Every structure is written in structure tokens, then in C-alpha cells.
Amino acid sequence: MSDGQGNPLPSSERSRPAGGSGGRGRQSQGQHDGRSPRDRGGKPQRDAGLARNARPVQYGTIANLKEGFGFIQPMHMSGESIGEPLGDHVFFHFSSLASRDPPRRGDEVSFESDIDQRTGRQAARKVDVVPQGTIPRPPPPQEVEAKAAIEREPRGRNAEGQLVLLSRDGTRSAVRLPFEQREVERGVTLQSGDIVGCLLVGAEGRQKVRRVALVERGGGLPVERGLVVTVKDRYGFIRSEAFAGELFFHFSELPRGADVAPGACVEFRRSTDARSNKEAAVGICLLPKGAVQLEDIGDETFEGVVTRAVTPQAFSDGSAPRLLTRGEKVALGGMVKLVREGEDAAGSGDGG
Template sequence: MTSVPSELYQHNYNQFSSTSMKNLDNTEEIISNKTQRELGIIEKLCSTYGFVYCCHRDGRYFFHFSEYKNDITQAKIGDVVEFEIIIDKRKQKPVAINIIPVSSEIIGENRVEGTIAVVARQQLLNNGFDEINFIPDGKVTYVKKGETYFLPYDITDLQDSSISIKVGDQVTFNVGQDRRTNQFFARNIELIKNINSPIATIKRYRGVISTMKDSFGFIEREDALKEIFFHITEFGPNIATNIIQPGVEVEFDIQDRHNKEVAINIVILPKGTVQFDEIDKTPYIGRILQTLQNKPKKSNETLTGRLLYDTIDNKMSELSFGERDRCGLYTLLENDIVQFVIAKDKRDGMMRATQISLLDQSFLKSKEHREMSITICDEENNLQRPDRLITKLKSINFDENKRQKLIIVRQPRNADEKSKGFTSIRIERAPGVLIKNQQ
């Protein structure tokens, strides 16, 4: 809830306020006034006249400088003013008179106790006057008469900006209302209890960024078998956006927004900190039963491959595996002989094969046709390849210090009716020489 009870306010506001909060709640008294004061913003200033835009109704009114009750030379575009509206007898058009500059915000005197819900990171840019529609990214929450309220705040609302505040910190503040938009804010925030005290502790969560799109993404949680949404601004202003990529390990808090959990106060962790699995280091030998599927039947199905292996008690057992469980980017085919270890997911206890490597026995037993060649790198003159291979080969980086062989595997018959030619690629170390053209 974002509305604020009127009892939070005192009724003695600054001298420019023409109507008290009590009168704002009394519609009959407003209607009975012969001349109602309007709130507006100076929109344009010319040589001897200007225009004001009404904040609470769709209207733009002409005014003469003689109607401005303060020093007109001090007036500027964007200033908040109060004025009356009359009909010009000559032109029969409404004009603004009795114009008085006023404060754009009303701040109550009562101090309210609350809790930091979202730490403010964005600061209002001062470009001459306040932006009317600017809503700070910080949030303070408090409870009044059984109802929970959320008020926005920015960095400048902290009484002591040198003190670092965190989600869950207890604070006191004044409630302010922007008279132009009727939006409420938390002002003059003072810290009274830090979450680092023994009384208040908040659990931190860890995970790995799984997907990114534009300015938001999802984190795969370490404690639960599900993902959580995050916005890139939760990393803070000191983190370069190009660092925030899938695979990055993070620590974060969880907040409920609109009945959905989101990750906040995100911190990047060293690689290897987050562990989803308990890995048995014992190596096993197995045979591929089902290859990885490019388009699984279910969108959330990631472990589409299956292999068969001998257990310790000489029983045949099956394990699933996914795209990230291979040690290399080579294609695994049916009946390939592989070596692997067994991983157990700490979240749900599910077993799978991981660290899968292709063994030489696969090529000894397989009848697939293989081609071997020496790779030559020429930086200036690119070698002409057959048209049928140029769009099928993947981009591969070879290490000049390692001897490698490239094996191109022909597409199995009826594996994919729409695909023909050479699609499967395997790379493994083998005796040979990598030649580079010296300039």
C-alpha cells in the first residue's frame, strides 16, 4: 500500500501553504471557497509575461509579471507557484493572478519508525529543478494500524550519507508529500538499529546467473531447485555491465515484490564458491545410450542424454547427463565409450553423470568414416573450402603448443531429414604438427 494516513501529519506547514492537510480532506469547505487557489509550475517566461501549467488539472494559463508577488527576476522555469484563476473580460479567457512562489513539498513533523526494504542506489540529478515524475529506487516500509506502507526515498534523504545502510535496518523518518503529484516520500532518514546487531540477522542466498536479457535476468539458486528474477541495477553502480553474464556466481538477498520473489543487493563471488553438486571422484566407464537432443520435448528438460555403466556391485545402471556435463565441445554419438564421474544434486538428491570425456575405444569399435589432416593457419589468405562444409564447420580455436587432430563425422542416416552432409565435429589430441605461416 502506498497511501499514507493523514494522522501522520501536523497541521502547521510553511507560510506558503494555503490549505492545511485537514482542509484537503474536507471537500465541502473547498467547494464553498469563493476563490480556490491552484498549484502550478512556471512553464514559460517571456519579456513581460509568462505561462503556468496547472498540476492537478489540464490547464495552461497566461499571467503578467505584475501578478507575480515576489521578485520576478528570481523566478525561473520549473518553479512551483500558487495562483488564482479569473476570466479576462476583454478576451474572455482564463488567466492566472495573485501568483506566489511556494515549496513543492509538504513535510510532516511526526517521526515514524520503519525498516529499509530496498537500499537506494540512484540519486536525483539536479538539472535546474526537480523532475516531477522521478520516483527514487529506495524503499522504506512501516506498519500503521495493521496496514503495511512502502515509501520511496533516495540517497539524499539520509541524514548521514556516510553511514552504510542495509535491507532490514531500522530507521526513523519524516513523511513528505509532493504537492504537484500527491506522491509520498520518506525524508530525513536516521538509522537507529543496524542488522549487524545480534538481534536482527538476515539470511544471504547464493546462486549462478543462468540467463541474461537486456537489463534483467535469472539466477539459479543454490538452496532450491528454481530460478529467481533480478534487475541489473541490484549489482550497484560500481559493477561493469559486461561482467554480469551467465555463469557468474553471486550472493543476494530475497525480497517479495507484488507477491513474487526477486533478488536484491547482489554481490559477485569468486568462481567455485557456489556448489550445486556433491561429486564422487571415482571414475566410471560407460556407453552412450541416448544422445543430447537439440530440441527437447519439454522446455525445462535439460538432462536429455543417457548412458549405461557397470556399478560397483556389477549391476548395469543408467544415468542422465546434460550439455554442460561434457569435458569438451565434441559430439557424443550412440554407443560411444566414455569416462565420467557421478554428481549428486544437493537440492533434490538427483544423480547424474558429469565430467564426461570421450575415450579412444569409441573410434576402435565404431565403423564411422574419419578424415585426418594437418591444419594450416594463414592469416592473410583464407583457404577455399567446399561449399557443403563452409556453413557446417564450427569455429574452433587450436592451441599451437598442443598436437591435435580434427575428425569430421558424417551425419547418420535418417537422424535429421532436413540436414545433410557433415554436421558432427570431434576434436582430440593426436600426434601431428600444427603449422603456422610465418610472415
């Protein structure tokens, strides 16, 4: 190397970089020149936008993986919720991985969480795969057997119903829980008012209803009393003590081996038949004769005169035996005129 005039330069001069003495013309190693990694020809550093303050190490599982990035589900590491999900998924970029080997979905990882200064969102850095079992498993859920009354039956295969838990004495509690049709025993169609047994899974306040089984049809409904007024082949009708009209019942709701006839006193519950969507009597129990009075009968006695006799032909139409309605009594029954004290019953004449 020469000085431009053909004279060789000293070795000390030849070793200097062009542009100044002592190497000042070249950027020293490790010194930032104000350019971004992309401008200098290197790969962008994804963690460069995250705050560099030390953050506590968290643990979670890989919930989802995409092309070059993924999401972590943080997990509780202690307390009552140990081993359960903690908050929302946290984003991470593959450049934040501590290892070159990409993680797999379900892997347990440790990481630090910070706010990405560019996006303003939470992101994970220093993501490292840890041995399976590092995250503790949650304890097995509590399981409690319970009785409940159906308040709203599920209508459809994927529908949801609602039940109210019963106390030990059978009264309704304030706890109402949803349940799914798939948890109901196969072949059973539940109705409002049914008593069921079920399994409550999970901690109180977060319980799920499982294995719903019918215990008593309509057992959670108010009890009514009435008289059997009509009996057919396998069904009949009851007149309620408290409500007007007649209520259908099927013999399957009677006690096993029971035989009923018009005039029988019964106790029952009113429910809606799932097939006909009409009200029907369920859970029928027989009561002693005279236990039900549809009309008030006093102890005072009177004297009177029959003004219209009952004609047997009026009831020989071949229909099944039954009790008459009030209108039928007026139209077809006999009539008696009361005799006041001091009047002559024989001379009282006809009347209504």
C-alpha cells in the first residue's frame, strides 16, 4: 500500500481503517447506531417492544398455535382454584420462545407477561416448555346427592331446564340451577312439579347438575282434594274441592291395585300432561269416605215437601255412573219445597 506518490506507508499506517485514527470511522461492537434491527439487515426482535422490567414467572398451557404465534392459557398455581384456568388467553410470538423447538398444543410452559408497547395488549415473553405435571392438577370436584323439584322442563334434545333444590324437610330452598336434557335418565320426560334426584358436582356457587332421575311424578306440586265423578275404561275425571271444572286422570296414577268408583274421595296433584299439553291429576291417593265435601253441609235439619220427583228414565241413557253437575241437578233432579215452622206441609202446594 502506498501514499499516492509511490512511497510505501508504514505498517502502523496500513493497519488504520480509512476514515480516521483509532478506528473511530467504524461503529464499535455493541454500540447502537440509531437504526432498527430491520434497517441493519437483521431479524426484528419481537421482545424489543416489551418493557424490560423483571416480571413474576407465570405458568400455563398452550391453548392454540398459529403460523409463528400462539396463545397461552394461564393457570392458578395455588389457592382454592389451583389447577384451574386463570383469566384470558395470552398472546406470544415464536421469537419469545426460550427454545428453538416449537411447543405443541397442551404443553405446559412458564412465561412472563407484560404489555406490548406497540399494541398496548398483554403478551408473553421468555416462553419455556416445562415438564408435564409442573402445573398442579385441580382436586376432584365435590359430588353431593340432592333432591329437587322441576320448575321448568327442558323442551327439546339440546334444551335447558331449571330445578329448585329441596331442603331435608321437603320444602323449597332459594337455590335454583339449570340442567340439560342430556343429563336426564333415558326414556323419561320430565314435567313441571316432578320430584327428581340429582348429583351436584363442583364447589358451592359453581355447581353443575348431573344424572337427573325421576323420583315422584308431580310430587313438587301443591296437593288438592276432590271427588271422582266419572270412571271410564282406563281413565276418569275428578272434581276438585278448590277449583271449578273436572280434571282428567289415568289409572296409572292410582295406587297399585286400587279400584275407584264415582264418589271416591281422593288427594292428588295437578300437572300438565306432556303429550296432550292439558292439565291432569297425578299422584292420586285414596281418602276415607266423607273426607271431601264439595258443598257445605250444615247440622240444622228442615222439613219439606217433594214437589218434583226424580224420574229414573232421566239416567237410563247407558252412560257410565257419575256425579251430577249443579246444572244437571237443577234440570234432572227432584225438587223439595221447605216448610216454614207453623205451616201445613200438606197444604203448602207446589213450588220450586
